[in-house]
Amino acid sequence: MRPSRLTSSRCCRKPQEVLIVEFAFYLSAAVAVAATFCVVTGVNAVHALLNLVVSLIAIAMVYFSIGAPSAAILEIIVYAGAIMVLFVFVVMMLNLGQAAVEQEKAWLRPGIWLWPSIMAALLLAVLVFTLFMDSRGYGVGGVTQTPKQIGMALFGPYIVLVELAAFLLLGALVAATHVGRDEGHQDQAGDRPEGLK
Amino acid sequence: MSWLTGEVIDVIVAVIQAVVIMLVAVVIGALMSFIERRALSIWQDRYGPNRVGPFGSLQLAADMLKMFFKEDWIPPFADKRLFILAPMVSMGTIILAFMVIPISPSWGVFDNMSVGLLFFMAMAGLNVYAVLFAGYASVNKYALIGAMRASAQTISYEVFLGLSLMGIVAQVGSFSLRDIVEYQSHLWNVVPQFFGFVTFLIAAIAVVHRHPFDQPEAEQEIADGFHIEYSGMKWGMFFVGEYVGITLVSALLVVLFFGGWNGPLLPPFIWFALKTAFFMMFFILIRASLPRPRYDRVMSFGWKVCLPLTLLNLLATGVVVLLNAPAQ
Numbered sequence: 001m002r003p004s005r006l007t008s009s010r011c012c013r014k015p016q017e018v019l020i021v022e023f024a025f026y027l028s029a030a031v032a033v034a035a036t037f038c039v040v041t042g043v044n045a046v047h048a049l050l051n052l053v054v055s056l057i058a059i060a061m062v063y064f065s066i067g068a069p070s071a072a073i074l075e076i077i078v079y080a081g082a083i084m085v086l087f088v089f090v091v092m093m094l095n096l097g098q099a100a101v102e103q104e105k106a107w108l109r110p111g112i113w114l115w116p117s118i119m120a121a122l123l124l125a126v127l128v129f130t131l132f133m134d135s136r137g138y139g140v141g142g143v144t145q146t147p148k149q150i151g152m153a154l155f156g157p158y159i160v161l162v163e164l165a166a167f168l169l170l171g172a173l174v175a176a177t178h179v180g181r182d183e184g185h186q187d188q189a190g191d192r193p194e195g196l197k
Numbered sequence: 198m199s200w201l202t203g204e205v206i207d208v209i210v211a212v213i214q215a216v217v218i219m220l221v222a223v224v225i226g227a228l229m230s231f232i233e234r235r236a237l238s239i240w241q242d243r244y245g246p247n248r249v250g251p252f253g254s255l256q257l258a259a260d261m262l263k264m265f266f267k268e269d270w271i272p273p274f275a276d277k278r279l280f281i282l283a284p285m286v287s288m289g290t291i292i293l294a295f296m297v298i299p300i301s302p303s304w305g306v307f308d309n310m311s312v313g314l315l316f317f318m319a320m321a322g323l324n325v326y327a328v329l330f331a332g333y334a335s336v337n338k339y340a341l342i343g344a345m346r347a348s349a350q351t352i353s354y355e356v357f358l359g360l361s362l363m364g365i366v367a368q369v370g371s372f373s374l375r376d377i378v379e380y381q382s383h384l385w386n387v388v389p390q391f392f393g394f395v396t397f398l399i400a401a402i403a404v405v406h407r408h409p410f411d412q413p414e415a416e417q418e419i420a421d422g423f424h425i426e427y428s429g430m431k432w433g434m435f436f437v438g439e440y441v442g443i444t445l446v447s448a449l450l451v452v453l454f455f456g457g458w459n460g461p462l463l464p465p466f467i468w469f470a471l472k473t474a475f476f477m478m479f480f481i482l483i484r485a486s487l488p489r490p491r492y493d494r495v496m497s498f499g500w501k502v503c504l505p506l507t508l509l510n511l512l513a514t515g516v517v518v519l520l521n522a523p524a525q
Contacts (some may be wrong), residue, residue, distance in 0.1 A: 046279070046333055053326065073315040077359075081322020082352060085329065089348050092333050092341065146311050147372050 021065050028061035043104040045091045049084060056080045067144040215296075215306045222295050226441035231257045233440075233481050240485045269429035272335065279334035284427070284434035287327030291442045294320040298448050299375045301458045301465040313374040314366065317449065318359055321404050324442075325351045328406075328423045331435070335426040343422020346492060351404055353499045358400035360507040364393045364514035365453055378457030387454040389517075392510040394454045396503050401450065403499070405442035408484035410495060447476035 035055035042048035056079045063072035154162050231246070235253065238245025247253040271280055297316050299308035310316060325348050332344020366372060368389065369380045377386075387394045403410040424435045451457060451472040458465030460472075490498075 046276075046330075050279070050282075050326075050330070057323075069310070069312045070315070073312045073319050076319040077315065077322050081319060081325070082355070085322075085325050085348055085352060088326070088329050088333075089345065092329070092344070144311070147315075148370070 025062060025065040028058045028065065031055075032058035032062065041108070043101050043108065045100065045104075046088065049088050049091060052087075053080050053084050056084065070145065070147045070150050211306070214304060218295055218300070218304070218306060219292055222292060222441055222444060223437065225444050226437050227257060227261070229440040229443065229477060230260070230436065232477075233484075236478065236481050237485050240482070264430060264433045267429040269431065272337075272426050274336050275426065276334040276336070279330045280426075281431070283327050283331035283334060284431045284438070286330065287324065287438040288434045288441070290320045290324040290327070291438055291445055294445055295448075297374055298445075298452055299378055299457060300448075300469055304466065305375070309373050309375045312372050314362060314372045314377075314453075318355070321351075321358065322355060324404075327435075327438075331427070332423040335423070337426055340423050340425050343425070347406055347423060350406065350410065350495065350499075353496060354400045354403035354410075354503075357396055357499070357504045357507040358404055360504070360511060361393045361396040361400060362453065363511050364390045367511070367514050367518050374452050374457075378452055378459065381456040382459050385454060385456045385459075390454065390510070390514070392506055393514075394450075396507045396510070397453070398450065399503060400499075401446040402480070402483070403495075405439060405446055407439070407443060407480060409487045409489050411489065443477060443480050444473070447473045447480065450476050 032055050035051045035058060038051040039048045039055065042051060057076060060072040060075040060080070063069070063075060231253070234256070235245045235247075245253065246256040249255040249259045271277055294317050296306040297308055297310055297313035299305040307313075328347040328351075329344050332340045332342075332347070335341075365377060365386055368386070369377050371377065380386075402408075424432055427435060448469075451469060455472050456468075458469045460468035463471075
């Protein structure tokens with residue numbers, strides 16, 4: 001006897017399950033908002049990045065709750081697991097220390113909040129207005145999309161976009177290789193310890 | 198007892214299963230530290246820990262007692278919150294990944310998750326933060342060097358960790374580990390996906406930074422690397438986390454390439470346990486027999502040998518899958 005699973009069923013869900021999923025949605029959305037707020041107000045760069053990672057994972061949870069597990073997992077693998085690791089890596093290499101924290105504190109004076117807050121409030125107003133205008137009301141707990149459906153959509157109607165993105169990434173890769181080329185020791189690279197180059 | 202409906206019983210059974218799987222994974226991880234020391238010493242012609250209990254079997258209890266009563270010291274110059282968080286991330290992400298592993302036809306937490314294989318990769322990706330934050334929060338140059346080595350190594354090896362498994366996904370047509378096991382009821386995946394198996398084995402050792410890919414914690418060069426400042430139970434969590442990681446990777450190897458619970462005569466769970474134990478011993482044997490390569494060689498081996506191999510494997514698998522597909 002297998003227990004019933006929350007997100008694997010593709011048919012309509014029972015009312016209790018929708019309630020649980022809705023609760024998960026609002027909880028993870030609240031975490032995402034709080035963590036993103038901490039990213040903006042944080043003074044320590046590594047702590048801010050950690051909050052950003054938490055925020056990305058919370059957004060992945062939101063994707064899970066609206067029935068898009070593939071997007072959720074890819075968000076964690078690509079953004080939280082790879083891109084943010086590089087960010088943390090670079091910040092660690094820079095070794096900012098206490099001076100950077102003081103500088104950041106000096107930058108975050110109360111007066112400096114005014115203009116960005118107005119702009120953000122405008123954007124929020126537009127978002128809320130749009131949400132209320134759209135009366136269709138997409139509920140959470142709809143149909144779960146399988147990875148297969150997403151793959152067929154990507155390589156079906158959206159094939160041109162996928163190919164364009166691939167070209168762009170290849171171009172970026174070639175450019176990065178060119179910039180990072182080691183002019184002097186192209187032949188011996190990898191044969192000597194790092195310190196002796 | 199009107200609330201005790203079939204659904205509630207289902208939920209209770211699922212919760213108990215999850216707790217049991219988690220506890221067994223951690224206990225096996227802890228036991229492995231003893232088994233590894235004994236097995237290594239036997240292969241190296243010495244006795245190893247054989248004093249506590251019959252054949253040294255209580256060595257684990259002694260180690261645990263020692264670890265619990267050690268002073269849990271946080272360096273005054275450390276970044277305290279990250280310092281405490283790092284071991285939790287190390288242990289937590291690995292244990293969470295056990296969620297998607299099907300142990301037998303009736304045992305498993307969430308093993309028919311439609312993105313099960315990707316979930317493992319996500320957890321492996323998040324596991325890097327444990328090492329990164331441990332290295333950063335310790336404010337110690339050896340820890341920092343270890344953390345940098347670990348993150349560079351893990352990111353490089355994760356690329357073909359994922360690619361090496363895509364051949365299986367293309368064949369089975371699903372990311373769900375339960376589907377993958379059921380697909381192998383006649384032929385284990387290791388036969389058609391041999392190159393996928395070899396590269397996944399290498400990448401898996403590198404991701405749990407286990408010997409010979411343990412440059413992040415190389416004792417001779419950087420004095421234990423990222424966990425140099427840790428003591429007591431926090432160090433214990435890194436230590437046990439590594440062994441739980443080996444258990445996880447062995448279980449994955451069995452599920453993905455060696456038919457999971459499939460096997461003649463014996464019950465499914467026994468087959469799964471036997472195969473997993475075989476791979477755990479295999480990891481110990483690798484540690485006993487191979488020297489540690491230099492760090493730059495590890496990196497260039499990953500990018501210049503393993504990555505092209507996985508790409509070729511994926512290409513060949515794609516051709517075969519398309520040839521066998523029924524004409525539309």
